[in-house]
Amino acid sequence: MVLYSMSSSIPDTRTRILQATCTLLEDSPQKTTRMADIAKAAGISRQAVYLHFSNRAELLIATTRFVDQTTDLATRLNPSRVADTGVERLEEFILAWGSHIPEIHPVAQALMAMKDSDAAANEAWSNRMQAMREGCAAAVQALVRDQVLMPEHSDAEATDILWTLLSVHNWELLTQECGWTQAQYVAKTIAMARRMLVCT
Amino acid sequence: MVLYSMSSSIPDTRTRILQATCTLLEDSPQKTTRMADIAKAAGISRQAVYLHFSNRAELLIATTRFVDQTTDLATRLNPSRVADTGVERLEEFILAWGSHIPEIHPVAQALMAMKDSDAAANEAWSNRMQAMREGCAAAVQALVRDQVLMPEHSDAEATDILWTLLSVHNWELLTQECGWTQAQYVAKTIAMARRMLVCT
């Protein structure tokens, strides 16, 4: 048992590693963060990281879950799930996911960078995107139910379009490269989704 | 089956390296292609590659230019440049660029994978995307001239939207992950661009 396990103080090592990973990835965007850097930031030896995570990919995957948990993505998605109309569901979904992107983005980028060289990282990220796709599919179904989905798209195509529109990469281009604010990103993305998917 | 014309001899080593790079990147998508693999495919020693390209990044950058040249992107863009109406210009631009993407995609992917670790690769890719953005800006200007650009977008925003819509990554998601055909990609992308940018 840990002496200071109560309400605060020093988090356990595993958590400190995850926090260090987040911090480093946030602070040094698009620079390769090494295992040694993470260890140093967590205040342990490089080798000790491997006592908690068997390899870099697993650490990054665990970090995505850690971020999900600390930012409570599930709760954030609630307004979309309980929306009355299809359009509301769509808009709330975009707001929820769009607000989540900046938070997972640093880790997501690191994970995506491993995609080509690491099968586990590839699959982990695929699964996440697949899960997100289900949110898109649900929003599209709500539009279908309300009979407001544009007739030129099949359900699958509409889902594909929304899924692509909401990709992390698009967020990256618009906010990082084009300099859009987060608010602008959300507002414009909602407008684009409506225009592309909802018949007027 | 005949790779080289009878009259001309075997292409020079530099060209063979570039061809080998293309072939390998096309054939083994999303797998790390090593310098040694390229050398072997070009029929030379690994070290000899460095007699022609100082490092991996430079080789990949040269390969993008090589692909541009062999597929004649400039000519392909002509119909857009000479289009009468803004909408035509937009549509021809999407067709040209959208048809070009599958050709540069293998190299583009390899280059983008180096973005985070190699400054030169990052800049080279940025420049390419910046050049593409000018095509987007020109198409948007043509819409403005014809007074058909949707009033809710500024010129810059419209350019940002088109530029993002036409990103290599979006092509990748739609054709690789969602299984769209190339024709479907082009048709739908044109439709989306019109709906988002052109007032009806």
Place this chain on the structure above:
DNA sequence: CCTTTTACTTGACATGGTGTCAATTGACAT
């Protein structure tokens, strides 16, 4: 109080890809 377990440390080392260097070869031109 002594023993065991747990978490971590240190140092050493294998692996794999990139990039460099020196010495050498073989063809071709002058």
Place this chain on the structure above:
DNA sequence: ATGTCAATTGACACCATGTCAAGTAAAAGG
């Protein structure tokens, strides 16, 4: 014959990941 050029070979440094063995300090538990 000689010099140049392209390429070869083998060796090696670098760097990040991941592994292994031996050691330590402190808490757990009898």
